[in-house]
Amino acid sequence: MDADEAQARGVYAPMPTLSYGPSGRVGVAPGDVRGTVLIPERCDGYCLGLDGRDGPNLACEGCGQAVATRVDDCTLWQVVWLDPRAVRPVSVEGPARRVVSWEALRKEHPGMPPVEQPGWWSPVWTAAVAVALAHLLAVSGGERVAVPYGPVAEAFRRAIDILLPPGPPAREVVLAGPGLSVTVTDIALVPRHPQTDEVWPTGARAAVPLAADVWTYMAFHDDRRLFPAASGMPEDVCRDDPPPLWPWSPFRPDWKVFLSTLARLPEVRQPWLRAVYDQVSERRYQHPFS
Structure with missing residues (x-):
């Protein structure tokens, strides 16, 4: 398949295989x-x-x-x-699907923990962050990006340090979305609605979509290490029983999902981002993906 045909299918960088389905x-x-x-x-x-x-x-x-x-x-x-050539949707009796509002999203989708037993990173997290990382690089313009401390930094900073040029940050990404009272003027890391696929509307210069279950956990879960108390604690204090799971290795985005997403973004045709794509394609088992 030549480049023009691949581009017509929404692919802007070489891929080992491409579906003709x-x-x-x-x-x-x-x-x-x-x-x-x-x-x-x-x-x-x-x-x-x-x-x-x-x-x-x-x-x-x-x-x-x-x-x-x-x-x-x-x-x-x-x-x-x-296969859409062989099946078709059929209406059934019953109540219409209720679409969760942005305001109720936190309550009905409280967030997915990033670590599974016995200390493995959740594959949902590694895939979701890989998608968001590709979009983040695309909107960065090749400039260094600062990320907030906490789960966002744990998921993104290592990859940013490796894939973007060194030096002081020129851009900033901040969590934004329902339930957060923060003003973002540069890059907003926003939730993608789990039912409609809609991206949270923001007035920032650029928006980076992230799966809602992962975004909600990053935005509202407190992962700070806790210390035993000498006396009783109020009911609303975050407790450590059972203790939280801790990963056995640094966070690693899914390289396959990262490359597949990046190949489908028109920005990958920019020389600097194409160089990142080629670097990961040729050395996919090196940092930050290994």
């Missing part, structure tokens, strides 16, 4: 799919499962038509991609 596919959890069977001759995969390399590998149990592609291979997210 139809646009508008819908990804669902494998457990939510009913009435399908595997197509045996299309069940190849790279390692120990299915990766969809041979096209749709799920057929309708009733008529035998290929309807979806199941992905379930080593290092890949488990998903079923419904």
Whole structure:
């Protein structure tokens, strides 16, 4: 595929593979799919499962038509991609889906902790931060960016130190969104609505979207280490029982998600950002991704 054809598909940098499948596919959890069977001759995969390399590998149990592609291979997210050429949405009786307001977002999506047992970084966090990191580099213009202390710094500062030029910060990124009374004039790190995909509106010069569950945790969770108290504590004081989980390694964004996101941003055609893309592509297992 030449550069013009790739650009027409929304890709602005070289990628090892590019799907020729139809646009508008819908990804669902494998457990939510009913009435399908595997197509045996299309069940190849790279390692120990299915990766969809041979096209749709799920057929309708009733008529035998290929309807979806199941992905379930080593290092890949488990998903079923419904083929828009074979399936269509059908209205069902029942209440309409309630869209959570921005004001209720914190209550109904309280945030996902970044660390899982036994000290692994959550893959949701490594993927979400990788997406936001690509957007952050794109809006930085190649200038050094300062980030606030706390979870934002833990997730982004190491990558910024490595991928952006050294020197004093010329730009600043600040958390902004529902429930925060802060004025941001430069770069705002804002939530992306988990239902509508809408990005929190901001008057900042640039906005960097972040998955709502990760943004909410960064904005409102207190990760400071706590000390034992000699006497009783008020009920509203943050307690350390059970103690919080701590990671066994520095935070590492997902390099695959980072490259895939960056390749789809027109800004990657700028020489400095293309150099970052090529550097990570060639040395993907080095810092900050390893």
